[in-house]
Amino acid sequence: MQRRGAAFWCLLGFTLCVCAFLIVPVGMSMLAGVTVNYQSGIESGFTLRWVMQVWDGYRDTIFRSIGIALACLVCTLVLGVPAAYALARAQSGFARAIEELLVMPVAIPGLATAMALIVTYNTLGHFRTSWTFILVGHVLFTLPFMVRSVLAVMGAIDLKTLEEGAASLGAGFMQRFFTVVLPNCRSGILAGALMVVTLSMGEFNMTWLLHTPLTKTLPVGLADAYASLRLEVGSAYTLVFFVMIVPLLIGIQLAARPLELGTKESRR
Amino acid sequence: MTEAIAPLAIRLERCGKTFPDGTRALDPLDLEIRAGETLVVLGPSGCGKTTALRLIAGLEAPDPGGRVLFDGVDVTAIPIERRRVGLVFQSYALFPNMDVRGNVAYGLRIGGLDKGERDARVDEMLAMMRIESLADRRIDQLSGGQRQRVALARALAVRPRALLLDEPLTALDAKLRDTLRVEIDALLRRLGITSIYVTHDQAEAMALGDRIVVMDHGKVAQIGAPREIYHAPASRFVADFIGTMNRLDGRVENGRFVTAAGAIPWPGAPSGVRQVLFRPESVRLADPASAQLAGTVAAAFFLGDRTRLFVDCGGQSLIAETAERREFARNAPVHLAIDGDALMTLKDSP
Numbered sequence: 001m002q003r004r005g006a007a008f009w010c011l012l013g014f015t016l017c018v019c020a021f022l023i024v025p026v027g028m029s030m031l032a033g034v035t036v037n038y039q040s041g042i043e044s045g046f047t048l049r050w051v052m053q054v055w056d057g058y059r060d061t062i063f064r065s066i067g068i069a070l071a072c073l074v075c076t077l078v079l080g081v082p083a084a085y086a087l088a089r090a091q092s093g094f095a096r097a098i099e100e101l102l103v104m105p106v107a108i109p110g111l112a113t114a115m116a117l118i119v120t121y122n123t124l125g126h127f128r129t130s131w132t133f134i135l136v137g138h139v140l141f142t143l144p145f146m147v148r149s150v151l152a153v154m155g156a157i158d159l160k161t162l163e164e165g166a167a168s169l170g171a172g173f174m175q176r177f178f179t180v181v182l183p184n185c186r187s188g189i190l191a192g193a194l195m196v197v198t199l200s201m202g203e204f205n206m207t208w209l210l211h212t213p214l215t216k217t218l219p220v221g222l223a224d225a226y227a228s229l230r231l232e233v234g235s236a237y238t239l240v241f242f243v244m245i246v247p248l249l250i251g252i253q254l255a256a257r258p259l260e261l262g263t264k265e266s267r268r
Numbered sequence: 269m270t271e272a273i274a275p276l277a278i279r280l281e282r283c284g285k286t287f288p289d290g291t292r293a294l295d296p297l298d299l300e301i302r303a304g305e306t307l308v309v310l311g312p313s314g315c316g317k318t319t320a321l322r323l324i325a326g327l328e329a330p331d332p333g334g335r336v337l338f339d340g341v342d343v344t345a346i347p348i349e350r351r352r353v354g355l356v357f358q359s360y361a362l363f364p365n366m367d368v369r370g371n372v373a374y375g376l377r378i379g380g381l382d383k384g385e386r387d388a389r390v391d392e393m394l395a396m397m398r399i400e401s402l403a404d405r406r407i408d409q410l411s412g413g414q415r416q417r418v419a420l421a422r423a424l425a426v427r428p429r430a431l432l433l434d435e436p437l438t439a440l441d442a443k444l445r446d447t448l449r450v451e452i453d454a455l456l457r458r459l460g461i462t463s464i465y466v467t468h469d470q471a472e473a474m475a476l477g478d479r480i481v482v483m484d485h486g487k488v489a490q491i492g493a494p495r496e497i498y499h500a501p502a503s504r505f506v507a508d509f510i511g512t513m514n515r516l517d518g519r520v521e522n523g524r525f526v527t528a529a530g531a532i533p534w535p536g537a538p539s540g541v542r543q544v545l546f547r548p549e550s551v552r553l554a555d556p557a558s559a560q561l562a563g564t565v566a567a568a569f570f571l572g573d574r575t576r577l578f579v580d581c582g583g584q585s586l587i588a589e590t591a592e593r594r595e596f597a598r599n600a601p602v603h604l605a606i607d608g609d610a611l612m613t614l615k616d617s618p
Contacts, residue, residue, distance in 0.1 A: 157364070158359060158361070161357055161359055161361040162361050162363060164327055164348070164355065164357075164361065165355060165357065165361035165362075165363070165422075166363070166374070166378075167327075167347070167348045167349045168325065168348055168349075168353060168354065168355035168423070168428075168432075169349075169374055169375030169378055169422070169423075169426055170349050170350075170352070170375055170378045170379050170426060171349055171374075171375075171378045172349050175378055179363075179374075179378075180363055180365070183363075183365035184363070184364055184365050186365070
């Protein structure tokens with residue numbers, strides 16, 4: 001085996017340090033969530049009491065967050081993919097300007113967007129107190145991520161010629177869109193979808209202003225728990241959050257896969 | 269293909285194309301494509317040849333007043349998906365999300381053919397293009413030549429009324445281009461399908477075309493059989509664009525064309541001609557005794573099967589080709605002879 005020089009060990013050490021810096025707090029927090037008394041350390045023993053307490057007290061926020069994230073995903077798919085398609089096909093400077101403007105909701109602080117939403121829609125009582133009010137905020141915030149990642153993929157393939165080829169074979173607009181455009185943008189749609197779901201799940205700035213006591217989301221609940229309950233409960237909340245979101249993201253990855261198989265002409 | 273399709277006659281009537289930014293891509297064009305013929309549209313990039321093809325395909329609409337007719341039926345307003353024309357692109361435009369079989373079957377699936385018939389037709393197409401072994405490959409696993417075969421199979425699978433090819437061989441390397449050109453030629457003859465073949469490559473045009481349309485700056489420069497275009501170019505542009513052309517200034521005198529470097533016998537020479545054109549292959553090296561023109565070698569390029577000579581003839585440069593195996597030194601004297609029959613004149617000559 002080749003002898004490794006000092007540079008290799010230095011780099012390895014540095015990488016491990018960075019990893020530890022990022023991972024240790026997460027591990028500590030999750031560990032704190034199952035420790036009887038964090039002040040006295042893990043010698044105090046392990047318990048699922050805090051996790052159960054979070055489950056009992058905050059279960060609704062978890063499901064609400066997942067619900068909002070999935071609804072947000074549906075909205076950004078329905079709005080974002082056609083928008084990206086239209087932008088990719090349009091050659092005009094106007095389309096390029098819109099593309100740039102799309103990042104505005106990301107650049108503007110979430111608090112400002114939330115304030116604007118509240119000022120505008122405060123009088124619509126039912127809307128203001130419903131979870132859909134939060135959804136609107138989340139869609140505003142996450143839509144650019146969907147459009148951008150789909151647009152990037154559409155820019156990389158010669159969509160126009162592919163569509164012309166499909167059209168010459170008799171495919172109308174909708175057929176082309178679903179058999180050629182969408183399957184070939186799959187990687188961009190998947191990247192966008194993962195981004196949208198994670199951003200929506202973790203969104204706090206905007207949601208903190210948009211929520212009502214009856215429409216708390218997971219991060220808002222987390223802030224509550226950290227502020228008003230034991231550290232162990234807040235940490236248990238983190239643990240629950242983690243356990244919920246990882247399978248969800250893996251699920252989205254898997255859900256995107258059959259698209260590829262579905263368009264393959266099977267053998268006799 | 270097992271069942272014959274009646275070949276389609278296509279007519280363009282005053283089909284111009286101006287793009288939204290005001291660029292005139294094509295002057296109003298009248299063009300007749302006969303049923304079953306292979307028409308090659310030839311010209312440099314930007315001459316409007318691809319625009320003409322896209323008008324026929326239905327990918328572009330002509331400026332108001334222009335009409336596209338298929339067998340006498342006005343199809344100007346009919347979108348491409350209902351024109352039943354096969355398209356083959358320079359970039360192949362194969363669907364990366366499907367395998368070879370999926371690509372070839374695509375048009376049949378869209379057309380609602382049931383699975384049994386579809387499979388049979390796909391197999392037939394794969395066999396015709398000799399790519400059966402590639403049926404289950406992904407598109408990114410194919411070479412350029414294989415991709416273009418798949419593209420042809422895909423376009424022909426739906427039994428189009430006409431086949432439109434837009435620089436189909438341009439992306440391939442020279443050797444493959446030759447092989448595939450021969451194959452495409454055989455295929456088009458066998459199918460007897462009306463085809464329009466756009467290219468900037470004159471060798472392709474000569475080899476494939478029943479007729480050639482030479483285009484320049486959005487206008488038709490000449491329409492004719494390959495031999496006609498080569499041996500009787502209608503304009504300076506066509507003469508320069510197709511092959512290599514020599515031009516020689518002089519004057520007609522007593523049935524001879526007299527130049528500073530000598531005289532070429534030219535029975536029946538039209539009077540008043542001040543310039544003649546001829547191809548390098550019409551020029552022979554001759555003995556000093558029987559020579560018509562005398563000159564010196566300005567440059568010589570050995571091309572393997574022949575040597576291309578640039579000859580300085582009394583201040584005018586001529587290109588001659590010879591199969592002689594000797595070497596030609598710079599400034600060596602050479603003597604040339606040209607048949608009077610090989611001399612051409614242009615109407616727009618000075």
